[in-house]
Amino acid sequence: MRTLITALILIAINMAINAKPQCQGFNNYDDKVTIVFTDDNAGEQYTVSDVKLIPTWRGQEYQATSVKATVKNGVATVTLIFPHITQFSNPKVTLRINGKKTSFKVCQ
Structure with a gap:
């Protein structure tokens, strides 16, 4: 049982580490650039910072406004x-x- 729980925790951590943002939309209207992305492996905590x-x-x-x-x-x-x-x-x-640096190409 302990091995199963450990394996499930490792799978969840691996999924979170390999999570990758997917661009959903982009526009350059109203004197601003708006980009929307999703992440299917967000979990409960999802903090976004240092956006460029x-x-x-x-x-x-x-820098994001x-x-x-x-x-x-x-x-x-x-x-x-x-x-x-x-x-x-x-x-x-x-x-x-969540503190981990990543990047993605903007969909156009």
Whole structure:
């Protein structure tokens, strides 16, 4: 029984470590950039910090002006707001989720 519990805990930790944000939406309207992503392995705690948008054509980083996260049934939905930017080329977002650094390509 103890082995089974240990195995289940290790599986849960592995799933949390391998969790990856999935871009759901992107727009550049109303003088701001809005990006929405989900994470299917959110668990109960989901803290997002150090959020930056990198439009790779210039290499410049833009700090998020707003970060809103909600978790429902283990799925996190996060809305990120950045200043208005007029040009993009395969942008990506870097951030920390529960303290762990990760990144994802922005869907366009």
